Amino acid sequence: MLQLRHRRDSTPATTKWLNKFDENLEQWPHLNELVHCYTTDWVKDDNKYGHYESIGTVSFNNQIYEGPDTDIETEMRLANARRSKAEDTTDDDVPSTSGRQFTEASVLKHFGPSPLPAYEPACDWENERSMIFGQRISEAPISHGLKISVKVQSLSFQVGLVEPFYGTICLYNRERREKLSEDFHFHVLPTELQDANERRGIFYLDAPSASVCLLIQLEKHATEEGGVTSSVYSRKELVPLSEREKQKLQVWSQIMPYRESFAWAIVSLFDNSVGAASGGAASPSSPLAPSVSGTSSHEGVFEPSAKITLDGKLGYSSGSSIVVEISNLNKVKENYTEDSLQDPKKKVHKPVRGIFRLEIEKHQIGHTDLENISESGSVTNDSIDLGDRIADSALRKLSNNGSDGPQSSNLKWNLYDGKEFSGNGSNAHENPDFGVDDFQAFDFRTTTRNEPFLQLFHCLYVYPLTVSLSRKRNLFIRVELREDDADVRRQPLEAMYPREPGASLQRWANTQVAIGTRVACYHDEIKLSLPAIWTPTHHLLFTFFHIDLQTKLEAPKPVVVGYASLPLSTHAQLRSEISLPIMRELVPHYVQDTGRERLDYLEDGKNVFKLRLRLCSSLYPVNERIRDFFLEYDRHTLRTSPPWGSELLEAINSLKNVDSTALLQFLHPILNMLLHLIGNGGETLQVAAFRAMVNIVTRVQQESVDDAERNHFLVNYVDYAFDDFGGRQPPVYPGLSTVWGSLARSKAKGYRVGPVYDDVLAMAWFFLELIVKSMALEKTRLFYHSLPTDEDIPPMQLKEAIFRCIMQLYDCLLTEVHERCKKGLSLAKRLNSSLAFLCYDLLSIVEPRQVFELVSLYLDKFSGVCQTVLHDCKLTFLQIICDQDLFVEMPGRDPSDRNYLSSVLIQELFLTWDHEDLSLRAKAARILVVLLCKHEFDARYQKPEDKLYIAQLYLPLIGQILDEMPVFYNLNAVEKREVLIVILQIVRNLDDESLVKAWQQSIARTRLFFKLMEESLVLFEHRKPADGMLMGSSSRSPVGDGPASPKYSERLSPAVNNYLSEASRQEPQGTPDNGYLWQRVNSQLSSPTQPYSLREALAQAQSSRIGASAQALRESLHPILRQKLELWEENLSAAVSLQVLEITEKFSMMAASHSISTDYGKLDCITAIFMSFFSRNQPLAFWKALFPVFNGVFDLHGITLMARENDRFLKQVTFHLLRLAVFRNESIRRRAVIGLQILMKSSFYYFMQTARLRVMLIITLSELMSDVQVTQMKPDGMLEESGEARRLRKSLEEMANESKSPNLLRECGLPESALMTIPEKLTENKWSWSNVKYLSDGLLLALDSSLEHALLASVMTMDRYAAAEGFYKLAMAFAPVPDLHIMWLLHLCDAHQEMQSWAEAAQCAVAVAGVVMQALVARNDGVWSKDHVTALRKICPMVSSEITSEASAAEVEGYGASKLTVDSAVKYLQLANKLFSQAELYHFCASILELVIPVYKSRRAYGQLAKCHTLLTNIYESILEQESSPISFTDATYYRVGFYGDRFGKLDRKEYVYREPRDVRLGDIMEKLSHIYESRMDGNHTLHIIPDSRQVKADELQPGVCYLQITAVDPVMEDEDLGSRKERILSLSTGSVRARVFDRFLFDTPFTKNGKNQAGLEDQWKRRTVLQTEGSFPALVNRLVVIKSESLEFSPVENAIGMIETRTAALRNELEEPRSSDGDQLPRLQSLQRILQGSVAVQVNSGVLSVCTAFLSGEPATRLRSQELQQLIAALLEFMAVCKRAIRVHFRLIGEEDQDFHTQLVNGFQSLTAELSHYIPAILSEL
Secondary structure: OEEEEOOOOOOOOOOEOOOOOOOOHHHOHHHHHHHHHHHOOEEEEOOOOOOOOEOOOOOEOOOOEOOOOOOHHHHHHHHHHHOOHHHHHHHHOOOOOOOOOOOHHHHHHOOOOOHHHHHOOOOOHHHHHHOOOOOOOOOOOOOOOEEEEEEEEEEEEOOOOOOOEEEEEEEEEOOOOEEOEOOEEEEEOOHHHOOOOOOEEEEEEOOOOOOEEEEEEEEEEOOOOOOOOHHHHHOOOOOOOOHHHHHHHHHHHHHOOOEEEEEEEEEEOOOOOOOOOOOOOOOOOOOOOOOOOOOOOOOOEEEEOOOOOOOOOOOOOOOOOEEEEEEEEEEOOOOOOHHHHHOOOOOOOOEEEEEEEEEEEEEEOOOOOOOOOOOOOOOOOOOOHHHOOOOOHHHHOOOOOOOOHHHHOOOOOOOOOOOOOOOOOOOOOOOOOOOOOOEEOOEHHHHOOOOOOOOOEEEEEEEEEEEEEEEEEEEEEEEEEEOOOOOOOOOOOOOEOOOOOOOOOEOEEEOOOEEEEEEEEOOOOEEEEOOOOOOOOOEEEEEEEEEOOOOOOOOOOEEEEEEEEEEHHHHOOOOOEEEEOOEOOOOOOOOOHHHHOOOOEOHHHOOOEEEEEEEEEOOOOOOHHHHHHHHHHHHHHOOOOOOOOHHHHHHHHHHHHOOHHHHHHOHHHHHHHHHHHHHHOOHHHHHHHHHHHHHHHHHHHHHOOOOOOOOHHHHHHHHHHOOHHHHOOOOOHHHHHHHHHHHHHHHHOOOOOOOHHHHHHHOHHHHHHHHHHHHHHHHHHHHOOOOOOOOOOOOEOOOHHHHHHHHHHHHHHHHHHHHHHHOOOHHHHHHHHHHHHHHHHHHOOEOHHHHHHHHHHHHHHOOOOOOHHHHHHHHHHHHHHHOOHHHHHOOOOOOOOOOHHHHHHHHHHHHHHOOOOHHHHHHHHHHHHHHHHHHHHEHHHOOHHHHHHHHHHHHHHHHHHHHOHHHHHOOOHHHHHHHHHHHHHHHHHOOHHHHHHHHOOOHHHHHHHHHHHHHHHHHOOOOOOOOOOOOOOOOOOOOOOOOOOOOOOOOOOHHHHHHHHHHHHOOOOOOOOOOOOEOOOOOOOOOOOOOOOHHHHHHHHHHOOOOOOHHHHHHHOOHHHHHHHHHHHHHHHHHHHHHHHHHHHHHHHHHHOOOOOOOOOOOHHHHHHHHHHHHOOOEHHHHHHHHHHHHHHHHHHHHHHOOHHHHHHHHHHHHHHHHHOOOOOHHHHHHHHHHHHHHHHHHHHHHOOOHHHHHHHHHHHHHHHHHOOOEEEOOOOOEEEOHHHHHHHHHHHHHOOOOOHHHHHHHOOOOOOOOOOOOOOOOOOOOOHHHHHHHHHHHHHHHHHHHHHHHHHHOOOOOHHHHHHHHHHHHHHOOOOHHHHHHHHHHHHHHHHHHOOHHHHHHHHHHHHHHHHHHHHHHOOOOOOHHHHHHHHHHOOOOOOOHHHHHHHOOOOOOOHHHOOHHHHHHHHHHHHHHHHHOOOHHHHHHHHHHHHHHHHHHOOHHHHHHHHHHHHHHHHHHHHHHHOOOOOOOOEEEEEEEEOHHHHHHOOOEEEEEEOOOOOHHHHHHHHHHHHHOOOOOOOEEEEEOOOOOOOHHHOOOOEEEEEEEEEEEOOOOOOOOOOOOOOHHHHOOOOOOOOEEEEEEEEEEOOOOOOOOOHHHOEEEEEEEEEEEEEOOOOOEEEEEEEEEEEEOHHHHHHHHHHHHHHHHHHHHHOOOOOHHHHHHHHHHHHHHHHHHHOOOOOOOHHHHHHHHOOHHHHHHOOHHHHHHHHHHHHHHHHHHHHHHHHHHHHOOHHHHHHHHHHHHHHHHHHHHHHOOOOHHHHHO
């Protein structure tokens, strides 16, 4: 909309020219034009620079991620609780201007916020637009530097202030000795006459400079002759004025109206040191520092006053006022001129003893002064640095020529309450400090600057300098302006500006009185208003008066001395000094030359009166050519010149030669007049005016300081000043386009058109903008009265002829772009942008169909893929047009073609992504994102239906991408992100019907769509640098592309990088209260002191050789910015994930109703996305939203998702759920538990059992165990269970906890009955808690065994027993999964082989073979049957029967039956065979080989069979050999070990039986075990070994000591009679080949009942202890725990009988042993000799003899029961009988060499018999 803007006028009211003389300006069209040009309101098109009402900034919250700082969630909860209500309002309670409160319905629809705001958090629409090539930048009207206001506070003298004082203050440049401004008049009255309101003077200044100062001149009433002279004020001694003196002064000052000069001073405004630095702001503490210059002009005493106006108004940068006390006023000794002030040769003026106080304040020209700059209609981006409401001067400095305006700061913070800026440009709130009657001093430099005049001023300053007369006088001058000199008595014009504020113009003005001097000097400034048109008779008249300074009877009267006159027209514009003669008296016509002779002059007609003039006028051009042009223009307009108008043509042509300053100053009126001629002159004039205009515009563009593409002055003209004659004449655009069009056509036809043509092209922007503005003004005026104010003005239909003309012009210009682009000329690109802007502007003015013609013409010319330059132009063109608001409604040729532009845009952008030029690809992606941001953040498009419409506009883009995915895949990551954000944004706002259509086309397309979703999860995943655990992400992101293009963030929009590099140049000054719209928990980061500059950071990064990687750059950021960056990134990641989740849920719903095309067998779209979700690092907000969806999806599609085809998916899901179950963050961990329960539920309903899920979970648990650290180091160096393991255990327990389940479900946003609800199509509830508990226990077992194994890590190498047990437990825990079961068994097997425990290793191999065999038998493939498995179980009882059912369930990808083959079984059987033969357990080997033989038979592998049988032969021979050995064969020794003591941990108070190699003696195992366990003792514990095998009472042991009790034990045969009192000799039982499988062991312990340690046989009792182990040896481990221990006691006599019976049995055994042939005699002889020697030699006192002496003699014999006596005697008799037989046999066997030994035996036997006969007489008869 076009808006009237009040012309913000820095012409003070005090200077403004008003047509005081009521002249009729109509007769002077050019004057009329000038006055209009300066006084009408500006018309500004608000839409021209884009219109954008931003919605409030979205506020971000911290996302909570699992990681080291995961407890941030709790912190935030606390922090939020602490936030006071006041802070709360910052977020959303502020009523939003944007209508951001959506309707409820649309809010509920989305899971999370839109990803776009987080992707473009620093979205700065202005900035994005300014990046477009040829972008138009809105210029503010010109303004200059500083304002200084001066207020007189007081004047005091030592002697007191009695009379009034007057004075002037002006800006003065000391070096150039020139006045910079007009005078500001003030007066100081004595206290009793004081008037309250003293006004201020306001001075304007370009830039601070040391030479600029305030010149202050004081005057008082002229001194009375003989009265009190002014020297009293400079008296040295302190004598106050006497009452009489006071009275005289007061009376006299009332009588005497005329004043004399009294004193002067110079106040330097800027310190030398500040110089012309930055806007004077370099030393904000003292904006006006005292001067340290060489002149002794004043030593000011400065004291900063208490009044510091920091009231933070944005109106101006708060200057602080300073009170300056000027203590050395220089007394005026003689009359002086300004020039003499600084002349050192002059006598020093006497100082006045007094103090003059000024209050000086410096103001930056603030925002309201510059007109509300935020022209774009956006109230957000005014450069307010870092939220400080008081603008910091460093940011706000306006450069000298004001050309870059307050927009010099690029750092824009979006303040979301646009309250400070009122939209109107009016001066309603001009600086609140400046009162209405403040005097704004006219700045003389306005007339010399190279810039257009913007205000109307027209006045003359007269400076009388000196009058030299021959006698002394008291002289003063009266100045007046007269119209003619005909009538001397006629009153002068009222033209003089008064000195008192508020008075009207006066007829004359007086100077000061120069007292008693021949050469009178003056320094008055007399200002008068001029008439608009001067005639030759307008003149100034000076009258010279003498006045007596004494009072006689009445007040003194002035006496005329003479007159002088000065015609205006000849002298007004002169700057130099003028000298005039003085006439004695006036006669009529005294000005004209004819009257000169009649005049009588003083001083012989010498020019004795010198004066200077200064003309300040924006009406009267000093330049003659311009005046000529104005004159001819008038004549032409008023039709007073001859009709052919050649003078006008000459005048127009001679404008070329006007010097640039004059041209610039009158630029606006000249352009207006030329346009007027173009609009309604004849053709010749039109062309001439057009050419002149082109010439002028080109000169302005080239010659002005400003080198912008669009010259500042011209922009200001088009944007503000040009108003198409305010509707007083027909609009200009038809004429302009015709003239230009015909020129373009002549060129097209090949005529020579001269250089003007190229100039027009270069300046095309200016003419196009003029044409457009002219149209806009016409349209507004057409409808202005007829429409109600709030209605939009309908578009204007251009007349056919004009439209055709514009089309042709446009076509010609297009051709130029095309031609020149190919030559690579930059002009082409600029022209291209101008054409785009033409269409842009026309869209809001004329009928869109007409614009459509233009746009389609363009696109026809530039169709398809073009050369890079052309393509770039085309993109810029589209970019500019799409920036227009109405782009969304742009029609096509045919009404059904909804939006021509958007479809073209999509087409072109897609083409560009395939373009070989990479920079174009990036540009295309950027265009799209910026466009969507514009829609998204624009308050006008916030309604859901708007959003939907926009989403549908862009929907075809997704189709294009899906059709040609390679194009997408060829983009680099940054562009992919841009495209994906766009896709997500479009889909977010689509309705379900459109989505269904997108998914209905084909399965492949739907799949590709979800591929895009997966890509977005990958590309936007947020990885924290510190993500160690489970994320496996590296903190170093790849090095960026070097310091040239700093990338702080890969994930966010490229614009953020610019924003951050800008922001890091500005140093944030801490956080203001609500400057940032985000809350961070961490408070320490509020304001670090060190400044961060990007350059330093880069330098550091380079030097530390990190390269400018994103990481290094990030670290270089100010912590506050770094926090923002992280906040944005994590919010982006969260928003993207939630968005994809939302899409997935919709998809799942639609798939349930089969309304879309996808692979219903596997639902791969859903599974792929879920796998992607789970495997990425997601924030809590996402997990919260995920599980309700997860539940929903499994309810709808459980049967498909749980099916075999989706094993891989299921496995991943279970893995990630278990992974989440380890998280520290409780909220996430609980959700994982729910997730597991949802899987269980599906398992129950679709498979009726959980075996398969159990297998899955165990597999994934085992995988997780390798990722999770389950142990942690305790301070003492031992390991303990880690937090992760504890949390996992807790989760697994909660999973089966029926009572906690409802609360959990509620917390996670699911209905409490979620687990019980029966899915559709099923009827009964299958959920069973007991099953869940079983599953959970299985998993806990696996966890515990893994944990135990991990805890052993430190002692693994030392304590091999524990290590083997660890592997064994793992093997058992993972038994449901054959692969894992086998894996751990093989680990165990290896461990045993390292320890050389061959039998145990062999058992492991057998167990593995057993697993495989069972699986094969269960599947019925293979050669074995159940009998074979039973045979195997005899060897290794651990081969259990459970495995069969689950082996098949365990077929999961990478696991399962594929490995369970006959070959692998045979392989492990052969390994077992090899290991058993190393252990010399040959009977096992035989059984194993018999299992291998059927395989070879079924395969007819005869060679293998032959080998097997050879092996069998060898095995049986080895067994024979073992059996025939005289020394019986033992395969191992066994020891019982008891553990007592708390340092043993789980072993405490347990007994184990250890199986050790057969050569390990008791001493060896003691040493081995004490070595293992000593290392586990700490300082407080010692290790003791209990030396005997008696029963230990654990409670009676010493605390602090750990005990080991180690006893050798014997294995018990299966059929052995343990109650037998015989001593056990193992070799007696090796009767036949039998498996050496033992699970019972015994040991005998002798003891006495009388407490003595040593005792005879008669007191010696014996305890036999039998131990039962858990499982049998050889087992899978080296030690088995004792589960049962029984003991028997034998009395002394039973002991004795047993001992004798044992020997008898041994001998008999030897005698009866059947020997196969006679060759076997030798071994028999040896064993016989050994037994006999121990039995019959008499010296063996412990033998038979000692039994007799113990039991059959004396007192013991009486204690025996008769039955016992009988048994003892019978045993002895039998023993002797067997001995006798043995001796006989011995005799048969011996040869010569053994004769002596035989004799000894016989003798021994005889003497033994003799000895025995003492106790048993019957013995002799028996033998």
